[in-house]
Amino acid sequence: xxxxxxxxxxxxxxxxxxxxxxxxxxxxxxxxxxxxxxxxxxxxxxxxxxxxxxxxxxxxxxxxxxxxxxxxxxxxxxxxxxxxxxxxxxxxxxxxxxxxxxxxxxxxxxxxxxxxxxxxxxxxxxxxxxxxxxxxxxxxxxxxxxxxxxxxxxxxxxxxxxxxxxxxxxxxxxxxxxxxxxxxxxxxxxxxxxxxxxxxxxxx
Numbered sequence: 001x002x003x004x005x006x007x008x009x010x011x012x013x014x015x016x017x018x019x020x021x022x023x024x025x026x027x028x029x030x031x032x033x034x035x036x037x038x039x040x041x042x043x044x045x046x047x048x049x050x051x052x053x054x055x056x057x058x059x060x061x062x063x064x065x066x067x068x069x070x071x072x073x074x075x076x077x078x079x080x081x082x083x084x085x086x087x088x089x090x091x092x093x094x095x096x097x098x099x100x101x102x103x104x105x106x107x108x109x110x111x112x113x114x115x116x117x118x119x120x121x122x123x124x125x126x127x128x129x130x131x132x133x134x135x136x137x138x139x140x141x142x143x144x145x146x147x148x149x150x151x152x153x154x155x156x157x158x159x160x161x162x163x164x165x166x167x168x169x170x171x172x173x174x175x176x177x178x179x180x181x182x183x184x185x186x187x188x189x190x191x192x193x194x195x196x197x198x199x200x201x202x203x204x
Contacts, residue, residue: 003098003200006138006162007122008148009111010045010104011170013086013189014118017044019072019079026075027068028055042171045150047105047130073113082118083169085189089147090120092193096200099123103137103146103156105130135159145199147189151180163199 010016021037028035033056043051052064093100100122104111108127115122126137134156138146146157149170157164158181166177166185174185186192 004143005093006101006143006146008153011149014080015083016080019076023072023076077113077117089189089192092196103129103134131155132159138162154180154182
């Protein structure tokens with residue numbers, strides 16, 4: 001099957017925090033609910049329904065999710081940018097004739113919109129997956145490595161038997177990522193091409 005490396009999207013490949021926050025704050029405003037950014041930030045990376053339940057009653061969760069997804073392309077996507085090293089990480093995988101898989105809790109259409117906006121070329125996208133369900137996708141695609149910023153990403157990687165790489169570009173530190181099963185933790189993706197060369201046994 002060849003080299004397959006998976007990535008989480010939000011706060012792993014892209015800095016989407018401001019855009020997600022702005023879209024959810026606006027969705028809350030339109031529904032008469034208060035979404036406080038300082039409360040929201042630690043929730044980034046969780047499935048949307050889990051996040052929304054912190055701000056509205058159960059009876060309004062579906063409505064707020066739908067409104068957020070309607071607002072996100074116009075508010076959230078334009079505010080998103082790649083994180084340091086992300087583009088070089090993807091390029092290095094392609095240089096090794098590998099495939100890049102993005103598996104996110106975000107709905108697939110939004111993942112693709114973000115990737116198109118930042119012009120980051122990946123080979124396959126799967127949305128609405130978290131923790132063990134990410135693992136199912138990784139196993140299906142034969143992923144060798146999964147990279148993420150959230151403990152749920154490490155759980156997904158381990159459940160698939162993939163090498164688990166944590167990055168501390170989100171809300172979780174190295175301790176939390178290692179406790180969740182990370183094999184290695186980096187502060188960002190800047191050194192990823194060098195790590196990959198060692199991983200596949202090919203000189204840079």
